[in-house]
Amino acid sequence: MRTLSIVVFFGCLFISKITHAQEITPPSYFLEFMEENPDKFHLTYNDNFGRLIKWNDDELSTVGGLVYWIYVLEYVRQVNNGNFSPTERVKLDELEKFDANSNKMKIWHDYLHHNRKLLKEKVRIREVVSGLINFTTDANSDYLMSLLSVDSVQQAVRTFHMHNTTALFPMSSAIIYAHNPYQEEENAFVNKLKSENLQEFRQHTFQMFDTLTHDSTGLVKASFQFRPDKHKKYAALLTDRLPLGLVSDYNLLMQKINERSNDIFWGDMAEEWKKAVEAPLMSSKVMQEHYKHCGRLVYSTVNSVSITLYGTFKDGKRAQLTATFDDLTETEHIDLALAINDFGFSIFENKEYFNQLKQKIEIIRLKKK
Template structure:
């Protein structure tokens, strides 16, 4: 498929900006080659992974087995587990949950107002019925808007043990255990409420925790959310939202995996043969919400993605099938970015990823430059 690059590539996700991780950028300042140049210059010295496949043929594989924090891209595993349970008749996508139940998991100021934007969206689109929302829409809110409250609610609803079991079943060998991200972020405030430690003491306490202790503490806090009994002092997460060192511990210990893990996951999703029809249909429904975007509709049979960004970390996983039936998967993961590099890459990553999918000539140039 040969499609000339257009400025409209950069406009493609203006609708998605409302839904996914918010990209605030100047369209005219974008250049997808900035990403290529950065990968080429830093792949041997910095935590960078980049993989590109077309029709199961690896075209680029840069540091595929380097394990990194996933940011919100890990939420793809929850979408997969949700679809699996729908396919196995364990839950119904149109089952309702009270919106107040989801609010039990909301920690103010931790997700860039993503949850609040989701609430606005479901109200504006009349998706609330008697203050209830369908599970399917909750999953879409996690994927489209990146709501952390929806994410932690779904961990409880689907079962953390089920999510982690599916990760293992899918063969994602280097994927770390999934655990409540809101619960983890609130650990410092929870310990402080009980023991009244200084922030320096809190940092030392959390840093010294084993991985198991850290996850168990996050689950304890999640259990309080489950019963709507989380103290307001913890829910406000004042320490976590104001102390950079505490935030950095959370980032360093974040759910992690390799680009190879997520390439394998995209292969499974894009094959459309691994899951049964009900599961695949529901997975398509929650991941491929841009299907009616004019550029997607004109050039692709289907397209889905999940991305994420937290301080110094950018991750992005996308899959598509073009009009000729070519299947394309692409994964980009970066960690330990300086603030300047983080901003520059954030401003250009979307156009780069979409050019790799939509523009065969550009894709060929990237392959040449990085091989």
């Protein structure tokens, strides 16, 4: 079956995506990687036909930007409460001040221009949310945290029953902080960051967030200097501090979203979710042929890749997938990230690939006994 794939492009920070309809190719490398590296991945798949595939699903792993689902659920909750209008516009400057010179922001900005979604360099809040999920533009998450309030976003972990997810913090501010924006002496900066415990790291991240939030003139952000040639070294300092969670929790959350469960959606929340999250994917005629609705979030760091995917097909099938791949070498990271969308959609749409995955997990389980 053809569907909408996301062509993955790597920029200076993490992962950027450009939407493009193309044939889905089942990636055999994922299956090989899993058998060779059973301790480097966590996976849960289930559907309404009773099929279940899982591996290391009850162990904490780096979920990174998968926490953005929680941000967006809090967003639709506040829209439903009338806290603000999703069509209200915000200056792009208010988002870009949280950005660490990432290609993701540039690609999202080009997308907004190409699709005429900007009015005098202002974008609707709904598009900010859409950009967060479909382009994983980290700066958008920090803007949303400032809009929704830090307390509300952190409370949302409990509101939406994601109790095993570690404490949330402003991700883009963390990226900026970890990339030595004030250009301190390199070894001293690296040693300082390595010596910080998680509480100290989060404290400094929130200090950066507060500084950027109140940087109305943009002078502070303009004073920052980023060294692309040092990105891998600095980014590696961040990956161990990213949010952790259980893939089983996130897959259950995907199931509730897919089913429009009253456990997480009330009032008109589901309608705003459809407009903000699912509309970009479902704008494809190819997707419309096969799906009633579908949502997907892919996130990548220098040594991890993760995906959450849910969809309800027109034939009644309803499926969810969550997978994280951690502690990757540079080659592993590139190979997995480039095919992560094909991996997800192939499990959903290709029976042969689904069976190969199921058999591979059974083989891995036997080897581990």
